[in-house]
Amino acid sequence: MTAGAWIVSATRDRKDDxxxxxxxxxxxxxxxxxxxxxxxxxxxxxxALLGPGGQTVLLTTAAxxxxxxxxxxxxxxxxxxxxxxxxxxVTRQILWKLATSxxxxxxxxxxxxxAIMPRRYPSLLAWGGAWxxxxxxxxxxPHFVRTRAVLGAAGVHVGPFAGARQAxxxxxxxxxxxxxxxxxxxxxxxPHGQRCTYAQMGRCRSPCDGSxxxxxxxxxxxxxxxxACGRRGARRRELAGRMRAAAKxxxxxxxxxxxxxLARLAExxxxxxxxxxxxxxxxxxxxxxxxxxxxxxxxxxxxxxIVQAKPLSYxxxxxxxxGVLRAMRGHLxxxxxxxxxxxxxxxxxxxxxYAGEARSGLILRWxxxxxxxxxxxAIESSAERLGLKRPPSRA
Numbered sequence: 001m002t003a004g005a006w007i008v009s010a011t012r013d014r015k016d017d018x019x020x021x022x023x024x025x026x027x028x029x030x031x032x033x034x035x036x037x038x039x040x041x042x043x044x045x046x047x048a049l050l051g052p053g054g055q056t057v058l059l060t061t062a063a064x065x066x067x068x069x070x071x072x073x074x075x076x077x078x079x080x081x082x083x084x085x086x087x088x089x090v091t092r093q094i095l096w097k098l099a100t101s102x103x104x105x106x107x108x109x110x111x112x113x114x115a116i117m118p119r120r121y122p123s124l125l126a127w128g129g130a131w132x133x134x135x136x137x138x139x140x141x142p143h144f145v146r147t148r149a150v151l152g153a154a155g156v157h158v159g160p161f162a163g164a165r166q167a168x169x170x171x172x173x174x175x176x177x178x179x180x181x182x183x184x185x186x187x188x189x190x191p192h193g194q195r196c197t198y199a200q201m202g203r204c205r206s207p208c209d210g211s212x213x214x215x216x217x218x219x220x221x222x223x224x225x226x227x228a229c230g231r232r233g234a235r236r237r238e239l240a241g242r243m244r245a246a247a248k249x250x251x252x253x254x255x256x257x258x259x260x261x262l263a264r265l266a267e268x269x270x271x272x273x274x275x276x277x278x279x280x281x282x283x284x285x286x287x288x289x290x291x292x293x294x295x296x297x298x299x300x301x302x303x304x305x306i307v308q309a310k311p312l313s314y315x316x317x318x319x320x321x322x323g324v325l326r327a328m329r330g331h332l333x334x335x336x337x338x339x340x341x342x343x344x345x346x347x348x349x350x351x352x353x354y355a356g357e358a359r360s361g362l363i364l365r366w367x368x369x370x371x372x373x374x375x376x377x378a379i380e381s382s383a384e385r386l387g388l389k390r391p392p393s394r395a
Contacts (some may be wrong), residue, residue, distance in 0.1 A: 018115040022048070022095040030073040030088035037074075042066040043098050043291075046108045048116075050093040056116055057090050059124070061105045065096050102359045103299070103352050107306065110348060114341050122344060129343060130350035131167045132159030132279065137222040144171045144224070150279055151304060151338045151346065156225045157279035160350035166272055170228075173264045177235065179205050180216075180222040190214055202257075227265075229278045236265060272303050275353045275365075279303070283366035284349055285328060287312075287379055293389040296379065298324055300331045301349045303385035304342025307331055314388045316379060321372035328366060357385050 020024070026039055047065050049058040062068040072087050097112065099105035102208075106126075113121035122322045129148030136142060136155030146167035150157045161167040174180065181204055186196050191210030199206035207217040227235050243258035286299040290311055298309040309327040312320050352360045362382040364370070379386065 015173065018112065019095060021112060022046075022097045025093060025095040027093055028073070028091060030091050032069065037066055037070055040094065041096060041098060042068055044100065044102075044105055045096055045098040046112055046151045047089060047097075048095045048112070050095065051090045052092050054093075057087060059109070059113060059116065061099075061109050065098075100297060101288035101361055102355075103286060103288050103348075103361060104297065106348055107299070107345075110341070110344055114344075119146065123346075125344060127344075127347055127351040129345040130160040131164055132157045132161070133167050133170055133228065133393065135221060135225050135228075137218045137225060141184060141188050142218055142221040143181065143187060144174060144221075144228075144375065146171065148343075148347075150344055157277060158228045158276055159279070159283075160275060162354045163270065170268065170273060170276070171357045173267050174224050174228060175229070176203070176264045177239070177254045177261050178220055179203055180220065180224060181207060183208075190217075195367045228268075232265070232268075236262065239265070273351075277365070282346065282349075283328075283332065283363065285324065285366055285370075285375070286349070286352070287362040287364070287382070287386065289361060289387045293387060294391065296365065296386050296388065300324075300328050301345070302332055302335070304338065304344070304346035305331070305336065306345050306349070310380070314383075315390060316376045318372050318376075321375050324375065325370065332366075357382075361386060368373075 010335060014163075023045075024041070026036065028036060042064050043066075044061075044063050045065055046059070046061050047068065048056055051057045056295065060068075063105050073091060097108050099108055110121070110125065113124050117124070129216050130150070131146055131148060132150050133144055134147045134150070134153065134155050135144045139155070146164055147153070147157075150159075157169075159167070161170065175182050181196070182198055183196055186193050186208045190207045191214070193208035195206050195209050195211075196204060197206035199208070199211070204219065204278060205212045205220065207214055223235065235323075239258050239262050243255050246252075246255035258261050282301070282303050284301045288297045288299065290296045294314040295311050296314065300307050300309055307327075310320070312324065349363075353363060362378060364375070364378055379388075383389075
């Protein structure tokens with residue numbers, strides 16, 4: 001899905017000089033002729049149409065800005081005109097911001113929409129907030145829940161997930177593996193509640209009726225949170241040992257139940273959750289097409305803070321790669337208080353993690369051990385989708 005939205009405003013937009021963020025502009029009086037169209041780049045990017053009073057009529061991304069404008073602002077047959085709003089009556093200026101990748105175009109769209117309409121821009125984004133799973137073992141009623149509100153929130157957060165359903169499946173697997181309570185309303189009644197169906201089946205330790213204390217239950221939730229964060233060996237070994245012990249004493253039904261729990265835990269290693277990690281590890285190096293066959297652009301993400309590093313030329317040079325790594329370390333060493341828009345930048349990166357190779361470019365999770373050799377190897381293996389071509393060898 002492409003970012004972009006209709007913006008019809010009866011009042012003037014914010015008076016900040018956001019027009020200076022665009023790469024070019026053209027005063028027009030539609031319908032556009034070939035001479036005017038020739039002045040507009042036939043490239044990917046963000047375009048804005050302004051009305052007679054300078055108000056924003058349209059802000060959108062386009063794979064080919066010239067082609068999109070030709071479709072909207074040239075003379076068209078009456079039947080075709082009725083299918084979409086006729087912008088020729090109100091457009092007096094065209095502005096454009098060029099980009100060389102899907103990610104870069106969407107990032108520019110987000111930045112421009114925020115500058116033009118600081119209150120309304122989230123409703124214009126094609127991607128929603130990123131889904132995470134949250135738990136606070138110290139809470140009065142500790143339980144796992146899916147959420148989109150992560151920056152600055154208390155508790156442990158893991159993600160991102162491709163969608164709400166995947167986050168719910170992740171929670172279900174944790175509840176099955178750790179015998180956690182599945183009904184928050186019941187948990188709130190502890191220790192004076194009633195045993196639920198899961199407790200009667202031996203699949204819940206029943207803090208609700210005081211079978212275990214809330215402090216004991218918090219320890220169970222803490223172990224489940226550690227498992228969700230990637231520390232999974234201890235719980236697997238525990239369940240495998242209990243399964244062998246049950247089979248040894250011929251308690252086959254119990255052993256089968258434990259085997260099923262191990263299988264649920266194995267699901268958490270499936271490709272569907274390949275990008276799930278603690279929120280503190282939401283740090284990425286994004287390598288995107290550079291518009292030329294011998295260049296890529298690099299963006300560095302730390303939670304919702306995104307900066308652009310110097311582009312890399314191809315063939316790759318160690319000096320440039322070391323520069324990217326230094327830039328990332330510098331980015332991480334200068335944290336700042338969270339801003340409202342960072343939620344949507346984080347969500348943008350999360351969106352591209354699941355967008356597929358054709359659109360996402362190369363996205364590497366930052367690890368402190370990442371070096372120039374590993375970065376070069378990753379880029380080389382993705383050279384085709386990044387549009388990179390080696391120069392012809394000299395005879």
